Amino acid sequence: MILDDLVAATKARLAKHQSQLPLAALKRQVDQLSVNLKPDFLSILNHPGLHVIAEVKKSSPSKGTIVSSFPYLQIAQTYASAGAEAVSVLTEPKYFNGRLNYLNEISQALSVPTLRKDFTIDPYMIYEAKANGAGIILLIVAILDDTQLKEYRELAEQLGMQAIVEAYTKAEVGRALKSGAKIIGINNRNLKDFHVDFNNSLKMKALVPTEIPVIAESGIQTQADVATLAGAGFKGVLIGETLMRATDKQALIQSFRAAADLIESKPTE
Template identity: 55%
Template sequence: MILDELVQSTRRNMQARQKVLNIDALMRQVATIPLNKNFLFEKKLAADSLSIIAEVKKASPSKGVLVNHFSYMQIAEEYAAAGATAISVLTEKDHFQGNLKFLQEIAASTSTPLLRKDFTIDPYMIYEAKANGASIILLIVAILTNQQLKSFLRLANTLGMSAIVEVHNKNEIDRALAAHARIIGINNRNLKTFDVSLQTTIQLQKYVPSNVLLISESGIKKKQDISKLKQAGVNGVLIGEYLMHSTNKKALITSLRKVDHLD
């Protein structure tokens, strides 16, 4: 199963990084960063009519390499200039060709909130995200125990970080809510089969209380998709491949932000 493989490779790569920088040293590094608990991303997500989280993404397991010339700094600059609510940066190495240096360098060039998009499986990775400039992490319910979900959410909150808790079915929503998730991300992609359907968000959104922020992830390919999701009541959308294939990312984000309900 691809998800198991992703988790295993994530653990191997994390263990290799821990040999270079152990968790005590990493925690000391994080302790030097001024603590800011204004949770800007959550405020923007709640205030905007529809937020766009724009993804910096070179490759994916399902589609392979998306762009051969991966000018990640330029892409992030275009996203920020277009007013993206947040920028998602892939850091998973083996299957998405991501890198922590992408996150670190983008963080140094923008004040836009950054999501470290990876398979968070250990507190080490949360400290790592903070140390490299992220203010948001991703917690995937399908790969975490209830205890891990709760402790990771507490740690993120202590560090002044937001967490998008990713789900794909009602049981996972229930688990996310029990862990006191403030943001739920419904992934329209089944991580076991990689099938994608926007109906996943449309069918599941009713189980997310109105006081919990809601994001729809994956499979957004046109303005009509944005309109459907907006009508379903989501606070934001995370868009990757659609933007990566665009030759004018700034113009596309600008136009998507203006999309209203379509009849």
């Protein structure tokens, strides 16, 4: 399964990073960081409307290389100037061609929060995210046990970050809720085989109490998709490949925001 390979690669990378920079030294780096003045991501999601999290991504296991030209900092700045309220940055190198330095440079350049998009399997990676400017981390229910989900989310919050707790199935949504997740991401992509079903997020959304903001992830391509999700009560959409392939990323983000705003402005029956 692809997910097993991703986790195995992450474990090997984690061991290498820990040998180069021990946890105690990494914690000292985090302690010396200046105060983060960026907006809190949970507060953003609690504002009215559907919020766009735009992703900087060069490759994926299912599609291979998505773009050959990859001016990652320019792309992130375009996203932010177009109104994206957070920027997701892939940091997994083997399958997604991601880098921690992408996260660091983008975080320094933008006034919106950044998400470290990776396969978080150890507290070390949470400190690493903080040290490189992230305001948000991803916790994938499928690769963590219940204790880890709760402890990793709490650690992120202690460090001034938020955690998106990502689920795909009904059982995973239940575990996310049990862990005390404050933000839930519903993935339309099955990480075991990378099959995408847009309707998965719509089905799983019904299982989440209305007071918890929910983000739809993967397979979001059109204004109609965004309008459907806005109408279903989602608070955010995470869009990667569609934006990365777009020739005019700014116009596409603005069209997504307009589609969501149109739904929001319609009077209720």
